[in-house]
Amino acid sequence: MAECLFCKIARKEIPSRIAYEDRQVVAFEDIHPQAPIHTLIISKAHVPTFNDVGTDEEALLGHMMMVATRVAKDKGLHEKGYRLVANCLESAGQSVFHIHLHLLGGRAFAWPPG
Numbered sequence: 001m002a003e004c005l006f007c008k009i010a011r012k013e014i015p016s017r018i019a020y021e022d023r024q025v026v027a028f029e030d031i032h033p034q035a036p037i038h039t040l041i042i043s044k045a046h047v048p049t050f051n052d053v054g055t056d057e058e059a060l061l062g063h064m065m066m067v068a069t070r071v072a073k074d075k076g077l078h079e080k081g082y083r084l085v086a087n088c089l090e091s092a093g094q095s096v097f098h099i100h101l102h103l104l105g106g107r108a109f110a111w112p113p114g
């Protein structure tokens, strides 16, 4: 996906502060952090939304969750806790149409979310 922002970040055509990377995913710091720690975990494969995942993506989704917990531990967030968020489409606030998890930590979060 030549014009997709997160595909460009995954290909290093747009610079980002990378926290973790492997064959399937990249984790990097959000440009507009909503908490002291705000890291995005993206797939390297272009999948626009969580509506578009199927059984082919099952292992990838599990891996994204595992990487999120690993980055949370690396950043010391496992002690007090953290929030993982996945926005799907406009009503949830999705603005980049390439699947990603938000890892948020370093402060307390309200529930229910806004």
Ligand code: 5GP
Binding pocket: 005, 014, 016, 017, 028, 029, 030, 031, 032, 033, 040, 087, 093, 094, 095, 096, 097
């Ligand atoms: P969404 O709103 O789709 O759930 O999340 C997209 C996230 O990507 C937002 O939190 C936004 O701040 C972040 N973002 C948008 N453009 C860039 C960018 O160029 N670099 C980085 N590091 N984050 C970005």
Ligand code: ZN
Binding pocket: 001, 004, 005, 006, 007, 008, 045, 046, 047, 097, 098
């Ligand atoms: Zn993409």
